[in-house]
Structures are given as structure tokens and as C-alpha cells.
Amino acid sequence: PDGIDLVQDGTLTVCGEAPYEPFEMEDKNAPSGYTGFDVELTEQVAKKMGLKYVYKDTAFDSLQSGLALNSGECDLGASAMTITEDRKKNLLFTDGYYDSKQSLLVAEGSDIKTKDDLKGKTVGIQTGSTGEIYAKENLDGAELKSFPGDAELWQAIQAGQVDAVLQDLPVNIPHTKDGKFAIVEEYDTGEQYGFAAKKGNDKLIEEFNKELKAMREDGSYDKLYDKYFST
Ligand code: GLN
Structure with missing residues (x-):
């Protein structure tokens, strides 16, 4: 054209x-x-x-x-x-x-049920993402750890290096399919891709x-x- x-x-x-x-x-x-x-x-x-x-x-x-x-x-x-x-x-x-949201992923059986349980816990976030912005504004008391992409976040939570991951909802969903990790909360940020x-x-x-x-x-x-x- x-x-x-x-x-x-x-x-x-x-x-x-x-x-x-x-x-x-x-x-x-x-x-x-x-x-x-x-x-x-x-x-x-x-x-x-x-x-x-x-x-x-x-x-x-x-x-x-x-x-x-x-x-x-x-x-x-x-x-x-x-x-x-x-x-x-x-x-x-x-x-x-595409309409999206944020979400919190934890290991199945974790004592983290909502973002209010994150005080003193480590939360993995992605550098430069809207999830990072959301976490900085809303996850009071949590220790935020930055990773370059979802591959590194997924590796970190599996290795127990972080207690939770804050990531876009549709991308956290595939990580729940083996039943070892669960999404405990969704955050309606009104994001559009x-x-x-x-x-x-x-x-x-x-x-x-x-x-x-x-x-x-x-x-x-x-x-x-x-x-x-x-x-
Ligand atoms: N939707 C999020 C953002 O725009 C994350 C996108 C991504 O990591 N690829 O920041």
C-alpha cells in the first residue's frame, strides 16, 4: 500500500x-x-x-x-x-x-488469598509493564522483584524465589493448567491492548x-x- x-x-x-x-x-x-x-x-x-x-x-x-x-x-x-x-x-x-486485567498467581495451597496478605512477601513483576505500575500503587508492604519477561517470572515462582506473581490475567491463566498454581485475585484495570x-x-x-x-x-x-x- x-x-x-x-x-x-x-x-x-x-x-x-x-x-x-x-x-x-x-x-x-x-x-x-x-x-x-x-x-x-x-x-x-x-x-x-x-x-x-x-x-x-x-x-x-x-x-x-x-x-x-x-x-x-x-x-x-x-x-x-x-x-x-x-x-x-x-x-x-x-x-x-483485547480487553485485559491484572491478576495474582500463587502456588496452590499458599496462605496468600488476597493482596492484603502480601505484607513481607515477595512479588514478581515485569519491568516496564502495566503490572509493575499496578503493583507499585496497590501492593502495600510487599517486596517487589523485577524480571524482564514472563518466562523469568514463571521460572522464579516455580523455584520459590517469589511468593506471588502479578501479571496480566490471560497470561497467568496458562500457568494454572497443571493445578500447581492458582490465580487468587483479579484486578479490573480496564486495560486494552x-x-x-x-x-x-x-x-x-x-x-x-x-x-x-x-x-x-x-x-x-x-x-x-x-x-x-x-x-
Ligand atoms: N500488558 C502489559 C503491558 O502492556 C504486559 C505486556 C507484556 O508483558 N507483553 O505492560
């Missing part, structure tokens, strides 16, 4: 941090090497725009700060990224595509929104949503 500024001609180069299940996961059998709700959604939009698709694993903190996009590493950030006023200072966002582009690339955002809207209208958005979020 005309007027869209792309890092590599004819290709939509997308960045996100994997694993962030079920939004971005490595998958050797997938065409891009990755799968997940964000990956498949942006892949379908790229196809409709007549573009090839490349997905690059990129540290979330460098995406949310605007660094990866503004330095020309990729065209679009697809990383379950919440649209915030602060991030809008450095980035453009598409229309929201959007895909991000560098400032000035309004044309990309505009085209993307058009295709996203078409996917909502023709049922392909719902089909993908059901694939990843129906239980």
Missing part, C-alpha cells in the same frame, strides 16, 4: 516478546517461527495488506518505551501491549483489540485499523479469539 513507511519493502516486520502465552509463542512449525493470538492476527492483516510477514523476538521493555520501533527495528509492536497515555507520547497505537508503530507512521495504523475492523466484521477475529481464549 502507498504511503506506508516499512523497515523492509514489501514486508511487515513485527516485534514482540515471546513467550507471552497465548499471545506470542515460539513454534518451529509455524511459517514465521512463532504463533499466538497477536502473531496470527498481525499475520492475517499483513496478508490482507499484500505484505510478507516477519516476526522478531524483542525485549518487551524496549517495545513499550518506543525504542525498538523508533530505532527502525520493526514496523509494528505486537506484544499484548496495553495502550497507555504515557506510551502514546512515544508511539502510535491501533484500535484496541493495541498494536504499536513509531510516531509518524499514521498510514500504517490507518491501514491496519481498516483490516482489523474488516476482521471483526467478517468473523475472522472471533474465530481467532475462540481458538486462543475459549476454555
Whole structure:
């Protein structure tokens, strides 16, 4: 499409941090090497725009700060990224595509039942995330420990290095499937995820929104949503 500024001609180069299940996961059998709700959604939009698709694993903190996009590493950030006023200072966002919340994950049988039980406990949070902001404002008395991504948070709680993990609800849910960890509380932060582009690339955002809207209208958005979020 005309007027869209792309890092590599004819290709939509997308960045996100994997694993962030079920939004971005490595998958050797997938065409891009990755799968997940964000990956498949942006892949379908790229196809409709007549573009090839490349997905690059990129540290979330460098995406949310605007660094990866503004330095020309990729065209679009697809990383379950919440649209915030602060991030809008450095980035453009598409229309929201997923409503999210925060949640507290603990080991099954833990004496932590609500956030009021966190005094003197260690809570794992992700650097640069909206969960970090929520924790700093709401988890009084807890000792917060920062990790770069969900892979490290998941490792830390399994190893007993933290007593709880504060993370986006849809990403904590997969960690409860073996019955060893449980979500004890959800926090309705009213977050909405959007895909991000560098400032000035309004044309990309505009085209993307058009295709996203078409996917909502023709049922392909719902089909993908059901694939990843129906239980
Ligand atoms: N939704 C959260 C945020 O935007 C976490 C996203 C992520 O870690 N990939 O900060």
C-alpha cells in the first residue's frame, strides 16, 4: 500500500516478546517461527495488506518505551501491549483489540488469598509493564522483584524465589493448567491492548485499523479469539 513507511519493502516486520502465552509463542512449525493470538492476527492483516510477514523476538521493555520501533527495528509492536497515555507520547497505537486485567498467581495451597496478605512477601513483576505500575500503587508492604519477561517470572515462582506473581490475567491463566498454581485475585484495570508503530507512521495504523475492523466484521477475529481464549 502507498504511503506506508516499512523497515523492509514489501514486508511487515513485527516485534514482540515471546513467550507471552497465548499471545506470542515460539513454534518451529509455524511459517514465521512463532504463533499466538497477536502473531496470527498481525499475520492475517499483513496478508490482507499484500505484505510478507516477519516476526522478531524483542525485549518487551524496549517495545513499550518506543525504542525498538523508533530505532527502525520493526514496523509494528505486537506484544499484548496495553495502550497507555504515557506510551502514546512515544508511539502510535491501533484500535484496541483485547480487553485485559491484572491478576495474582500463587502456588496452590499458599496462605496468600488476597493482596492484603502480601505484607513481607515477595512479588514478581515485569519491568516496564502495566503490572509493575499496578503493583507499585496497590501492593502495600510487599517486596517487589523485577524480571524482564514472563518466562523469568514463571521460572522464579516455580523455584520459590517469589511468593506471588502479578501479571496480566490471560497470561497467568496458562500457568494454572497443571493445578500447581492458582490465580487468587483479579484486578479490573480496564486495560486494552493495541498494536504499536513509531510516531509518524499514521498510514500504517490507518491501514491496519481498516483490516482489523474488516476482521471483526467478517468473523475472522472471533474465530481467532475462540481458538486462543475459549476454555
Ligand atoms: N500488558 C502489559 C503491558 O502492556 C504486559 C505486556 C507484556 O508483558 N507483553 O505492560
